[in-house]
Amino acid sequence: MKINHLTRGLMLSSCLVVGGMAAAEEVTITIESWRNDDLTIWQDKIIPAFEASHAGIKVKFTPTAPGEYNAALNSKLDAGSAGDMITCRPFDVSLALYEKGHLAAIQDLDGMKNFGPVAKSGWSTDDGSATYCMPMASVIHGFIYNKEAFKEVGVDVPKTEGEFFAALDKIKADGNYLPMAMGTNDQWEAATMGYYNIGPNYWKGEEGRLGLINGTSKLTDKPWVDAFASLAKWGDYLGDGYEAQTYPDSQNLFTLGRAAIYPAGSWEISGFNTQADFEMGAFYPPVKNAGDTCYISDHTDIAMGMNKATAHPKEVKEFLNWMGSAEFASLYANALPGFFSLSNHDVKMDDPLAQEFVSWRGQCESTIRPTYQILSRGEPNLETDMWNASVAVIKGSETPEDAAARMQKGLASWYKPQQ
Amino acid sequence: MSTQPHKKRTRWHIAVFLAPAVLVYTAIMILPLFGTMQNSLFNEIDKSRVFVGLQNFYKLFQDPRWSADFWNALGNNAWFFLIHMLVQNPIGIALAAILSNPRLRFAKFYRTAIFIPTILSFVIVGFAWKLILSPIWGITPSMLDAVGLKFLFAPWLGKEEYALTTIALISVWQFIGIPMMLIFAALLSIPDDVLEAAECDGITGMSAFWKIKLPLILPSIGIISVLTFVGNFNAFDLIYTIQGALAGPDFSTDILGTFMYRTFFGFQLQLGDPYMGSTIASAMFGIILVGVCIYLFAIQTRLRRYQF
Numbered sequence: 001m002k003i004n005h006l007t008r009g010l011m012l013s014s015c016l017v018v019g020g021m022a023a024a025e026e027v028t029i030t031i032e033s034w035r036n037d038d039l040t041i042w043q044d045k046i047i048p049a050f051e052a053s054h055a056g057i058k059v060k061f062t063p064t065a066p067g068e069y070n071a072a073l074n075s076k077l078d079a080g081s082a083g084d085m086i087t088c089r090p091f092d093v094s095l096a097l098y099e100k101g102h103l104a105a106i107q108d109l110d111g112m113k114n115f116g117p118v119a120k121s122g123w124s125t126d127d128g129s130a131t132y133c134m135p136m137a138s139v140i141h142g143f144i145y146n147k148e149a150f151k152e153v154g155v156d157v158p159k160t161e162g163e164f165f166a167a168l169d170k171i172k173a174d175g176n177y178l179p180m181a182m183g184t185n186d187q188w189e190a191a192t193m194g195y196y197n198i199g200p201n202y203w204k205g206e207e208g209r210l211g212l213i214n215g216t217s218k219l220t221d222k223p224w225v226d227a228f229a230s231l232a233k234w235g236d237y238l239g240d241g242y243e244a245q246t247y248p249d250s251q252n253l254f255t256l257g258r259a260a261i262y263p264a265g266s267w268e269i270s271g272f273n274t275q276a277d278f279e280m281g282a283f284y285p286p287v288k289n290a291g292d293t294c295y296i297s298d299h300t301d302i303a304m305g306m307n308k309a310t311a312h313p314k315e316v317k318e319f320l321n322w323m324g325s326a327e328f329a330s331l332y333a334n335a336l337p338g339f340f341s342l343s344n345h346d347v348k349m350d351d352p353l354a355q356e357f358v359s360w361r362g363q364c365e366s367t368i369r370p371t372y373q374i375l376s377r378g379e380p381n382l383e384t385d386m387w388n389a390s391v392a393v394i395k396g397s398e399t400p401e402d403a404a405a406r407m408q409k410g411l412a413s414w415y416k417p418q419q
Numbered sequence: 420m421s422t423q424p425h426k427k428r429t430r431w432h433i434a435v436f437l438a439p440a441v442l443v444y445t446a447i448m449i450l451p452l453f454g455t456m457q458n459s460l461f462n463e464i465d466k467s468r469v470f471v472g473l474q475n476f477y478k479l480f481q482d483p484r485w486s487a488d489f490w491n492a493l494g495n496n497a498w499f500f501l502i503h504m505l506v507q508n509p510i511g512i513a514l515a516a517i518l519s520n521p522r523l524r525f526a527k528f529y530r531t532a533i534f535i536p537t538i539l540s541f542v543i544v545g546f547a548w549k550l551i552l553s554p555i556w557g558i559t560p561s562m563l564d565a566v567g568l569k570f571l572f573a574p575w576l577g578k579e580e581y582a583l584t585t586i587a588l589i590s591v592w593q594f595i596g597i598p599m600m601l602i603f604a605a606l607l608s609i610p611d612d613v614l615e616a617a618e619c620d621g622i623t624g625m626s627a628f629w630k631i632k633l634p635l636i637l638p639s640i641g642i643i644s645v646l647t648f649v650g651n652f653n654a655f656d657l658i659y660t661i662q663g664a665l666a667g668p669d670f671s672t673d674i675l676g677t678f679m680y681r682t683f684f685g686f687q688l689q690l691g692d693p694y695m696g697s698t699i700a701s702a703m704f705g706i707i708l709v710g711v712c713i714y715l716f717a718i719q720t721r722l723r724r725y726q727f
Contacts (some may be wrong), residue, residue: 067664071691096690185577187667188687225630241554243577243668249555354718376688380484383688388669397579397669413484 027315028058030083031304032076034069041335049331050322057315077102077116077307079130084310085319088133088303090122091372098132100126103305107131109317111324118366119342122300126374133303134320137332137339140266140357141297149177149260157283161230164286168237171260179237181259183245190390191383193263196233196369198285200295202227205367213374215417219408220401228400232393243395251275266357267301269338273351282356284364298366300342378414385410452704459696468630475698489699491670492678493706495583499674500651502587503594508643510591511598512636516628519606520597530603534596541593545660548589552576576661579671586672590657594650598643606632638722646716652707655680675703 031042042061049058051292062083064072070093076082077097086103088094097103105392106112107130112120115135150167153174158164171179184190202207202223211217218224239245239253255275262268264282272280287294304323306316322328329341330348337351340358349355371383379403385407392398398406412418479485514533518526538543551557554574564571575585609632617623617631655676658666664681666673677695681689683696 065572074691092688093690183577185667186663187665239555241574241577244552244554244574245577246549253555371688377690379689381686381689384665384686387665391667392669395668410484 014292018398024296026056026058027312028060029085029310029312029319030060030062031085031087032069032073032083032307033087034062034066034089035087035302036063036065038336039063040364045335046328046331049327050319054318057318059273059319072230073097077309079125080309082307082309084307084312084316086133086305088123088305090303090368091298092374092377094123094133094303094305095125095306096205098130102308103132104308104313105130105132106134106306106317106320109134109181109321109324111321114324114326114343114345116342116344121301121373122368123303123305133305135300135322135342136302136304136323137336138298138342139301139339140360141299142264142266142270142282142284142357142360143194143197144254144262144264144268144280144282144353146177146254146257146260146276147281149257149278150281153177157281158286159283160290161286161288165233168261170299172237178239178253178259180234180261180263181250181253182234182238182263183242183247183250184238184391184394185244185249186247187387187391189247189250189263190231190394192369193265193386194234195227195386195390195392197299198230198264199224199227199370200297200367201285201287201292202230203370205295205365209367209370209373212370212411213415218418219411220404225400225404227405228389228393231390232396232400235394235396238394266338266340266354269351269353269357270336273337280353282353284360293363294360295367296360296364297369298340298361299313299368299372302339375387375411378411380413382407382411422692455697456701456704458694460702462694475694476702479695479698479702485695488670488673488678489702492673492675495672496652496654496674498583499590499654500648501588502645503591503651504644506588507591507595508598508640508647511595511643512602512640514595515602515606516632518603530599533599536593537596538540541656543661544593545657546587548592549576549661552585571583577668579668582662582668583672586658586661589661590654597646601639601643602636605636609635612643638719641714641719641722645711648714649709652703652710675699675706679703692718 006414029047039061047059047061051057060083065116070089072087073082074097076190077086081101086097088097088103094103098105107120107124111134112131117128119135119138120131121128124131145157149171153171153176155167155170156163158167168179171177182189200208203211203217204223208217208223212219235242239259245253250259250262251268251271252275253259257276257278284294284296305318306313306320310316324343326343326345326347328361329343329345332339333341333347333349333354335349337349337354338357340354341347349358371386376383389403389407390396393403408418458477460470461468462473462475463469464471479489517523518530520526523529552559552575554560554572554577560569560572563569573581577583613635614627614631617627622630650674654674658672658674658677659680662668662672664677664686666677666681679696679699682692682699685691
C-alpha cells in the first residue's frame with residue numbers, strides 16, 4: 001500500500017511538473033466558426049499577426065460548415081468540448097447561448113471601448129446591460145452591376161425606383177443580358193437580397209424596424225406592403241426558370257457576364273473579384289423620389305465571444321482585446337473585402353467595390369435586417385415566413401397584401417406588443 | 420441431481436454469441452428510440468425540463484399551425500409513397516420479368532446498369548439531377564428542344580405543383596434496382612417443373628406470367644411494399660440535398676423527415692426544439708409501426724404460400 005501511495009504521488013507530481021512546464025511555454029486557444037471560406041485568411045494573415053505580437057499564445061481556427069454550425073456548436077457546448085472562442089451569429093442565436101451560460105459577459109474588456117452602441121446591439125442583452133461578443137464585421141446590401149453591360153446597353157446607374165425599372169426594361173428589351181440574376185429556389189435570396197435590400201427605403205430603416213418591435217407599426221402597414229409590391233415586379237426581370245435557380249446559379253450567371261445586375265450583399269465582393277473578368281460597380285437601393293433620404297441595410301453579422309468554460313480565460317481575453325484594435329480592423333477588412341469593420345477606427349480599404357459599398361454609410365441611414373432582433377424568437381418563425389412570403393410575392397402566387405397579412409398574423413400569434 | 424446434468428447446464432455460448440449484436444443494437448438503436456420517445460413527453464419550461472405528458476402531441480395535432488405543417492408533411496409523404504408504389508414497384512417487377520427471360524441478350528449488363536444508381540450516394544444523385552433539370556445549365560431543356568418539345572419544359576424543381584412528384588421520380592430512378600433484384604431472385608426460385616407443367620396445360624408467355632409467376636412472387640411483392648413504405652416514411656436525404664431543410668418551394672416537398680429535422684435542429688434563425696422534434700419523430704415511429712402491423716396482420720397472413 002505504501003509503495004502504491006508513493007508511486008501515485010510521484011506520478012501525480014511528475015504530471016503536474018510536465019503540465020506546468022507546458023503551460024509556461026505556450027497555450028493553444030481554438031476558435032469555433034462557420035466561416036470555412038476564410039480558413040486560409042485566418043491561418044496565413046490574422047493568426048500570424050496576432051502570434052507575432054503575443055508570444056506564448058497559439059491560436060487555432062477550426063471552422064464547421066455554415067449550415068451545420070449552430071447545431072454542431074450547441075452539442076459541443078453541451079458536451080463541454082467546444083473551443084475557447086465562439087464566433088457569434090447576431091442576436092437571438094447568440095443570446096440563447098449567453099442565457100444558457102455558454103458565453104461569458106465581456107463588456108468590461110478594453111477592446112470593447114472601440115465599438116458604438118449599434119455595433120454592440122447585435123450581441124447585447126435586451127436591456128443592454130451585458131455584451132457577450134466582440135463585434136467583428138457587418139455586411140451591406142445593395143446592387144452590384146456589370147459596368148460593361150451598362151455601357152453597352154446605354155443605361156446609367158439608377159438613383160430612383162423609376163429609373164431602376166426603366167433600366168431593367170431597357171436591358172430586357174436589348175436582350176443581350178439577363179436584367180437581374182436572382183433565383184427563388186433557395187428562398188433566402190428573395191428575402192435577404194430582395195426584401196431586406198430594398199425595404200429599408202420604404203419602412204425608413206430603424207424607424208420601421210423598431211416600430212415593429214415596439215408594436216407601434218404592423219407588417220400590414222403601407223410601407224411593408226409597398227416594399228412587397230415593388231419586389232413583386234422583379235419576377236419579370238429574372239431569368240427563365242428562376243423558380244429553380246439556386247444561389248450558386250445566380251452567382252455564376254453574373255460572374256460569367258450573362259446578367260447585368262446582381263442584387264447583392266457585400267460579402268460577395270471577394271468571390272466576384274476572383275471570378276468576374278469585367279469591371280463591376282455598385283449602387284444602393286434606389287429611392288422612391290429623387291432627393292429622398294436613402295436607407296441601407298448595414299447588418300451586424302459576425303462577432304467573437306468567449307466560451308465560459310474555457311481553461312484559458314486570460315489568453316482569450318488578450319485575443320479579444322486585440323480584435324478590438326485598429327490593427328485587426330484593418331487586417332480583417334482588407335483580407336475580406338465586403339466584411340466591414342464595426343469599430344470606430346478609421347479603416348482604410350483598398351478594394352474599390354468595397355469602398356463604394358462603405359461610402360453609402362456617409363450618404364444613407366443605416367439599419368439592420370428587420371427580423372433579426374427579438375422578432376424571430378417565437379413560432380412561427382418570422383424570418384422563415386419572410387423568406388417564404390418574398391418568394392410567393394415574386395412568383396405572383398400571393399399578393400403583397402395577403403403575404404403581409406399572413407406574416408402579421410403569425411407574428412401577432414406569439415409576440416405580445418403586436419397583439 | 421446427478422442423473423440429469425445436461426439439462427441443468429446453462430448454455431452460455433448462446434448469450435456470448437448473441438451479446439455483440441444485442442449490445443450494439445441496443446446502444447445505437449433501442450436506447451435512442453426509447454430516449455426519443457421519453458423526450459417527447461417532456462418540455463422546457465422556465466429553463467428546466469418538465470414532464471408534460473401528452474401535451475406535445477396535443478400541440479402537434481391540435482395547434483392550427485403545428486397541425487397544418489404536420490398534415491402537409493404527412494400528405495406529401497403519402498404522395499411520395501404512392502408514386503413509389505405506382506411507378507417504382509410495377510416497373511421493377513416488369514424489368515425483373517424481362518431480365519429473367521432466358522433469351523434476352525446482355526441481361527447481366529442491363530441488370531448491373533439498372534442497379535448502379537442504388538449504390539450511389541444521395542448527394543451525388545441529388546446534385547446530378549439538380550444539374551440535369553436546371554433551366555440554366557441543364558441538358559433537359561436542350562434535349563427537349565432537339566426533339567421539338569421545348570414547350571414541355573418547366574423549372575420542375577422550383578414549382579410547387581411539380582416539385583414533389585419530380586423528386587419522387589428521381590428517387591424511383593435511384594431505387595428501382597431494389598424491387599428488380601428481389602423479384603428477379605424470386606422468379607429464379609420458381610422451379611422449372613411448375614412452368615413446364617403449366618406449358619403442358621397450354622399456359623405460356625404472358626399468361627404464364629400472370630397465372631403462374633405472379634401468384635408465386637406475391638410474398639416478395641409484399642415484402643417490397645413494406646420496405647418501400649418504411650423507406651419512404653423515413654426518407655429525408657434526397658429532399659434535403661435537392662431542396663434543403665426548408666423543403667421548398669413553399670414547403671411543397673416537406674415530408675416528415677425534413678419537418679422533424681427542421682424542428683429538432685433548428686434552421687437559420689429558428690432555434691432547435693428537441694422536445695417537439697422528438698414528438699414528431701415518435702409520431703413517425705407510430706405511423707410506420709401501424710403501417711407495418713397492418714401489413715403483417717391483415718395482408719401477410721392471407722397470402723398463400725407454396726412449398727416446393
